[in-house]
Amino acid sequence: MNRDRSSFAGRITVRFARIAHRPWLHLLLILLACAGTFANTLENSLQLDDAYRVASNPEVKRFWPPWRHFLDPRTSTSLPTLEQYRPLLPLSLSLNNELSDRLGIELLAGYHLGNLGIHLAVCWLVYLLFSELLLHWSGLDLGGRRLRGIALAGTLLFAIHPVSGVPVNYISARDLLLMMLFLTVALLVYLRMRRRGASVAGWTLALGLSALSILAKQNSVVMPLLVLLFELGPAKSRWRSPATWARPAAFALVMASYFAWTRLVLASSDLAMVTSPGRSSGIYLLTMLRLHLFHYARNVIWPFRRRPQPEVVEAGALFDPGVIAGLSFILASLFLVWRLRRRAPVASWSTLAYWVLFIPTSSLWPFYHLAVDYRQYPSLAFLCLALAIGLTVLLPARAFLVVLLLAVYLGISSYILNGIWRTEESFWAQSVRYGATPLGHMNYARSIQGRDPARAERHYLEALQRAPGHVYTHINLGMHYLATGRPVEGLAHARRAAEIAPGWAIAHHWLSKAYRHTGDIAGAQAESRIAADLDPRNLEYQYQAAYDLYDQGELEAMLLYLERVAERDPGHRLTLFLQGVALQQLGRWSEAEASYRRFLKFHPGYAQAWFNLAHGLMSAGRCDEAVAGFEEALRLDAADQSAAHHWLEFCQR
DSSP states (O other): OHHHHHSHHHHHHHHHHHHHTOHHHHHHHHHHHHHHHTGGGTTOOOOTTHIIIIITOGGGSOOSSGGGGGTOGGGGOSSGGGOOOOTHHHHHHHHHHHHHHHHTOOHHHHHHHHHHHHHHHHHHHHHHHHHHHHHHTSOOOSOHHHHHHHHHHHHHHHHHOHHHHHHHHOGGGHHHHHHHHHHHHHHHHHHHHHHHOOOHHHHHHHHHHHHHHHHHOGGGGGHHHHHHHHHHTTTOOOTTOHHHHHHHHHHHHHHHHHHHIIIIISOOOHHHHHBOTTSOHHHHHHHHHHHIIIIIHHHHHOGGGOOSSBOOOOOOOTTOHHHHHHHHHHHHHHHHHHHHTTTSHHHHHHHHHHHHTTTTTSSSSOBSSSOOGGGGHHHHHHHHHHHHHHHHHHOTTTHHHHHHHHHHHHHHHHHHHHGGGSSHHHHHHHHHHHOBOHHHHHHHHHHHTTTOHHHHHHHHHHHHHHOTTOHHHHHHHHHHHHHTTOHHHHHHHHHHHHHHOTTOHHHHHHHHHHHHHTTOHHHHHHHHHHHHHHOTTOHHHHHHHHHHHHHTTOHHHHHHHHHHHHHHOTTSTTHHHHHHHHHHHTTOHHHHHHHHHHHHHHOTTOHHHHHHHHHHHHHTTOHHHHHHHHHHHHHHOGGGOHHHHHHHHHHHO
């Protein structure tokens, strides 16, 4: 022991153990590690589904009433094809908006701070969960200091790993962060209750937290299985005992209640939104066996090929060498779990938890996307705990030195990979560099078309060659052709997109823009109404349809579309002003006055609104009230308000 203490590795171990004796330092160390690792994320741009869940989603721009998210899955996105019932995501984003406005924080930075803050909370709870497992359920006779050190080591590896950096950078992955937050604290409450004794309060809290976890994201549907494996493993419950099965059954009841609510009351199913009906479950499972070794395990060790929309070739047969290797990898880990179940029950349970948390997305259910890097985030925490325990057992004198070196490597890797998220171009360049799906090529083309049109076109055509029926590629290539002076080709691709997906509002929206670009105003107006009717919640579609109807003189129809916008975002562009104009022209002055006054609360510097309000008041015989409106219009835009001068003089006579 003296020789170990005199060595460099021994001194590192002793000093780390001293830190581990001060739990109040653990939070500080985790905070500092995460702050340093993710300091360069605050200016990173929105990516992937952020365009629809964050940037163009009007439901996250207002906080009140917060309970609407629990009653309507449509508040999750502005794109109907992405609607999912994850109410805590839009709720947290709307709260983020509210706090950013009140605190004067730039909104994008506020979103990133929100994700980082949730990740920090997850890490602190993960540390508490690891400490509970090691101190009270592991059976390891290493002393409290050493066991807390193992908990801290596992937490640090998880906290700064590049895989954890994906949901920190990706705003829409906040649902996964929130799921992990509530899942972790639910497990922690349950474990402490099992140790200290069951109570009504304890069960209520544990089950309530598990409910919140599934309201964040459905990955937590595996909670009952995690509890059952804990009972049969570290808790050493008898498998024949009714209590052993009753405890996970209570969590299963929560999950069943969730699915009953979504299917029977809301008539919503996330599974239908994310799975591919044309993909075989068997082929998907074989592909997952290969990916668990050659994609996810690789990302743990060498994360630099991590990318969005990776190109994945589906496995063809069970005897595919990659499938056999992946299956062998999983079976070997399960064999190790069985052998160590008594000597290292927490390490065994953590390894099982790693695989269990992959079940919802990477097993039998054939998801549209074969590989998504943030799917590994919940599993990674338990892998890091198993790794920290293994290092301590195998390298008792050097474990913390190895952890320190790993932490440095992972922290630097994360800091570098955070830069991928800086711009749309850097984000998709990473995907194309290492092999991307057609969607990856399309998005890369879109990111560079202003800077390098020829190269962008090559990637658009590459995407279409691989997926001839890809609607978004037809839309974007069509707009690219229009922008580069090829209207015939551009219009043809926009029409093709609407033919492939006649029920997609977005296809008709862009066809409307293509018609407008080529001078076919009647075609543009017809398509804009189709888009608005197909997606009545999209504010931009409603606004454009209303504007087109105004040009056609169809004022009553125009008001219907404007009302849809005003209900959800009354401050949206000129909505209330146009509403006032239409009502005024229809002779409904009292309603028009109310619209103008509401509009001016949002846009007090709009001179024309002041003039229209004043003119209407004057026409209604209320010249004394109109004077202030004409004066304000002149103050805001004196150079272009000759009519305001005239009518002001008229009212002042």
